[in-house]
Amino acid sequence: MQEAALIVSYIVIAYMLFSSLSYLGLFALAFRKVKREAKLDKRESTEDFLRNQATYPVSILVPAYNEEVGVVSTVRSLLALEYPEKEIIVIDDGSKDSTSLRMIEEFKMTKIPFAVRMHIETAEIESIYQSSIFPYIRLIKKANGGKADALNAGINLSSFPYFCAIDGDSILENDGLLKTMKPIIESDGQIIVTGGSVRIANGSTISRSKVEVIGLPKSPVVLMQIVEYFRAFLIGRLALSHLNILLIVSGAFGVFNKERVIQAGGYNKNTVGEDMELVVRLHRLLKEEKSKQRIEYIPDPVCWTEAPDSLDVLKSQRVRWQRGLFETLWTHRKMMLNPKYGSIGLVSMPYFLFVELLGAVFEFVGYFIIFGGFFFSLVDPQVAGVMFMVTVFYGSLISALAVLLEELTLHKYPNVSHLVKLYFWALTEAFWYRPLMVLWRVQGIFAAFRKKAHWGDMKRKGIST
Amino acid sequence: MNLFFFWMLSLSLFIGQLILLGILAWRKQRTNRKESSVDRQYNELTDAFSSYMMDQDDTRFLQQLDASPDKLVVLERLLNHYVAVTKAGDSSAVITALSEQYLAQRYAKLLKQRNWAMRMNTLYFIEDFRMASLIPQLNERLAKHSTSLDQETQQLIRTLASLNEPAAIEALAKYPEAPARLYIDVFKRLDELTKLGELEAALEGSANPALKHAAISYIGMAGIMLFLPRIEQELENEDPETRIQALKALLHLQYMNNPESLAPFFRSDSWQERMFASQIAGALQLSRYKELLSDLLGDPIWWVRYSAAQALTQFSDGDILLAHLSTNHPDRYARDMANQWKTSLLGSEQ
Numbered sequence: 001m002q003e004a005a006l007i008v009s010y011i012v013i014a015y016m017l018f019s020s021l022s023y024l025g026l027f028a029l030a031f032r033k034v035k036r037e038a039k040l041d042k043r044e045s046t047e048d049f050l051r052n053q054a055t056y057p058v059s060i061l062v063p064a065y066n067e068e069v070g071v072v073s074t075v076r077s078l079l080a081l082e083y084p085e086k087e088i089i090v091i092d093d094g095s096k097d098s099t100s101l102r103m104i105e106e107f108k109m110t111k112i113p114f115a116v117r118m119h120i121e122t123a124e125i126e127s128i129y130q131s132s133i134f135p136y137i138r139l140i141k142k143a144n145g146g147k148a149d150a151l152n153a154g155i156n157l158s159s160f161p162y163f164c165a166i167d168g169d170s171i172l173e174n175d176g177l178l179k180t181m182k183p184i185i186e187s188d189g190q191i192i193v194t195g196g197s198v199r200i201a202n203g204s205t206i207s208r209s210k211v212e213v214i215g216l217p218k219s220p221v222v223l224m225q226i227v228e229y230f231r232a233f234l235i236g237r238l239a240l241s242h243l244n245i246l247l248i249v250s251g252a253f254g255v256f257n258k259e260r261v262i263q264a265g266g267y268n269k270n271t272v273g274e275d276m277e278l279v280v281r282l283h284r285l286l287k288e289e290k291s292k293q294r295i296e297y298i299p300d301p302v303c304w305t306e307a308p309d310s311l312d313v314l315k316s317q318r319v320r321w322q323r324g325l326f327e328t329l330w331t332h333r334k335m336m337l338n339p340k341y342g343s344i345g346l347v348s349m350p351y352f353l354f355v356e357l358l359g360a361v362f363e364f365v366g367y368f369i370i371f372g373g374f375f376f377s378l379v380d381p382q383v384a385g386v387m388f389m390v391t392v393f394y395g396s397l398i399s400a401l402a403v404l405l406e407e408l409t410l411h412k413y414p415n416v417s418h419l420v421k422l423y424f425w426a427l428t429e430a431f432w433y434r435p436l437m438v439l440w441r442v443q444g445i446f447a448a449f450r451k452k453a454h455w456g457d458m459k460r461k462g463i464s465t
Numbered sequence: 466m467n468l469f470f471f472w473m474l475s476l477s478l479f480i481g482q483l484i485l486l487g488i489l490a491w492r493k494q495r496t497n498r499k500e501s502s503v504d505r506q507y508n509e510l511t512d513a514f515s516s517y518m519m520d521q522d523d524t525r526f527l528q529q530l531d532a533s534p535d536k537l538v539v540l541e542r543l544l545n546h547y548v549a550v551t552k553a554g555d556s557s558a559v560i561t562a563l564s565e566q567y568l569a570q571r572y573a574k575l576l577k578q579r580n581w582a583m584r585m586n587t588l589y590f591i592e593d594f595r596m597a598s599l600i601p602q603l604n605e606r607l608a609k610h611s612t613s614l615d616q617e618t619q620q621l622i623r624t625l626a627s628l629n630e631p632a633a634i635e636a637l638a639k640y641p642e643a644p645a646r647l648y649i650d651v652f653k654r655l656d657e658l659t660k661l662g663e664l665e666a667a668l669e670g671s672a673n674p675a676l677k678h679a680a681i682s683y684i685g686m687a688g689i690m691l692f693l694p695r696i697e698q699e700l701e702n703e704d705p706e707t708r709i710q711a712l713k714a715l716l717h718l719q720y721m722n723n724p725e726s727l728a729p730f731f732r733s734d735s736w737q738e739r740m741f742a743s744q745i746a747g748a749l750q751l752s753r754y755k756e757l758l759s760d761l762l763g764d765p766i767w768w769v770r771y772s773a774a775q776a777l778t779q780f781s782d783g784d785i786l787l788a789h790l791s792t793n794h795p796d797r798y799a800r801d802m803a804n805q806w807k808t809s810l811l812g813s814e815q
Contacts, residue, residue: 036582041586041589045585115767117767185646386467389472390471397479408489411493
């Protein structure tokens with residue numbers, strides 16, 4: 001028994017050391033790009049597109065389920081977006097509250113007969129409304145079918161070649177859409193998806209789609225989510241995107257080429273991670289066609305979202321994310337280690353499997369061994385001690401490093417106190433936040449075997465004033 | 466497993482991080498202090514700057530500026546803000562004079578900087594402030610740097626065009642992969658006279674399709690009626706993309722000398738041509754094509770049906786026609802489309 005535990009300990013320790021090193025390697029890869037663009041005047045580099053007919057029009061899809069509190073302010077913030085030509089489509093996915101009523105009253109909407117093209121099958125469309133004040137705002141009232149189904153209905157109704165989807169709890173920055181579309185325009189359509197990163201709004205003051213003051217939240221749970229985001233984004237995502245093998249644009253705001261999405265079959269209704277699954281399917285489509293088109297992630301934050309500050313909501317979010325990741329990897333298991341899919345199959349799929357998905361299992365075992373070693377002589381206390389050190393290194397020191405690296409490259413938080421606060425909170429990660437995440441992520445893997453798709457539930461407090 | 470080794474490793478990494486934290490915090494404090502000092506100088510100079518922009522005899526601004534410790538950074542911000550607010554398409558001569566006097570030397574140096582972002586920003590500013598004295602440096606940079614049509618080369622070419630250098634088009638034409646979008650960017654920036662000459666040349670030439678498409682497209686966007694006969698001629702071009710661009714331009718120009726030449730496009734094999742023909746027939750209210758539009762309401766392509774229905778709404782009797790078609794058209798999709806358009810005018814933000 002002890003011998004088996006010892007072997008497992010060695011495996012976990014080796015895993016954590018290897019992952020840490022791969023994190024650092026990936027960061028080194030991303031560093032140049034971030035550093036290169038850090039000083040670029042973003043305003044100057046996008047202002048030309050504002051008055052340019054080459055700027056493709058975009059349909060903005062807002063899927064809504066029981067969003068009567070936030071839907072109107074979300075749409076209002078979208079109206080303020082700087083973009084030459086856009087339409088806004090709200091999809092009420094069979095809400096039980098007065099989501100539709102709020103929209104109809106606020107924007108003086110009337111029912112219209114609309115000849116919708118059925119690119120993708122969806123649940124029944126009950127009616128379509130159009131605003132008489134802003135004719136480019138439309139509302140689809142449909143039978144409940146889940147978020148993916150709602151998005152598909154939005155795609156069917158949309159009239160423009162590109163679309164983006166935004167959740168009711170997010171605020172897009174005024175020039176966010178322009179910044180996200182920039183790579184698509186500049187590549188003359190060779191880039192079919194761009195993802196811009198999302199930042200956590202708690203603690204900052206946002207009014208009328210503009211971030212007035214950037215600040216830090218008081219709640220440690222939200223602070224840790226900021227640290228976690230630095231870690232995932234700076235160490236990992238950015239480098240993978242740089243190599244054109246970023247599989248998942250999760251936690252990001254994305255713009256998609258509609259024709260390609262329709263070709264790929266639209267959003268998948270059978271997973272909770274519909275956004276990541278779609279990106280993987282598009283990658284797969286490109287590889288199978290041997291197409292030169294690409295998917296790109298831009299380091300600029302373009303969208304602000306409200307992070308959960310209660311453990312309950314955070315738990316359900318993490319379980320859902322992990323489940324989505326599992327389902328996506330499972331659906332596309334054919335790509336795993338398959339040379340036909342190039343670096344996606346050989347590097348990216350294994351990375352997401354071993355680091356993002358199974359990492360939680362390794363860490364869970366690690367915590368188990370530390371506990372068992374110190375209190376129940378499961379392994380030699382010396383080994384448990386090493387495991388403890390490696391866990392702290394992997395959990396806390398790497399996260400603290402991510403905070404420092406953010407300051408070195410993007411430095412988005414304005415005060416010295418922000419930096420110090422984030423750094424010291426990051427050091428506590430391995431002792432409370434990470435064990436919780438690890439536990440929930442393992443639960444997420446189990447949940448993938450059991451549950452059916454449903455909308456994530458979160459009590460909105462609202463982030464804009 | 467040596468616990469001591471891991472202890473020491475973690476401890477030294479932790480100490481290393483603390484040192485890095487200290488350095489970064491110090492750096493942040495210094496930048497913040499510098500930033501707030503620049504902000505203060507900016508605010509102090511704003512009033513004097515505004516007065517100077519109205520009346521250049523009021524030289525208080527120049528005196529205050531010279532006394533300012535970060536005068537170049539502050540001036541750059543003042544000018545940039547002014548240009549952004551006034552959206553001065555024909556940049557003010559005062560802005561150009563100020564930037565030439567104070568910033569030209571700095572920008573000449575910055576163009577040789579290793580930092581890519583700094584060079585890009587400099588190119589944007591040279592364009593915004595119309596600093597013609599830097600043309601030789603820009604040309605030199607273009608000759609040396611541009612092995613590929615990367616972002617910097619593209620911006621170099623745009624900046625040169627904004628300084629009215631027709632050589633920008635030649636420079637762009639060196640890259641066979643240059644898209645029409647970039648040629649349009651160049652046309653937009655040239656001054657009227659140079660622009661007309663370059664458009665004429667682009668329409669005459671046939672060696673560079675992207676350039677020709679860009680010229681046709683730009684003529685439509687900018688509504689240059691002078692070229693209307695040339696655009697109508699292009700409807701007979703053998704290249705399908707040229708024909709589509711010409712149709713699109715005619716739609717923008719909202720006029721045709723010879724509407725008869727539109728007829729073949731309603732029966733074209735290309736759905737884009739059928740769509741644009743429908744849109745033009747509607748926009749120009751060419752009632753002779755009403756019957757063809759009614760036929761196209763049953764086109765297999767959704768966009769053609771949509772455009773045909775939209776076109777019918779433009780005629781004075783459009784509502785009656787659509788009401789009739791919504792019940793009597795032999796095609797089910799045509800009836801749906803007519804139904805949609807008869808009751809509502811659908812649009813998007815323009």
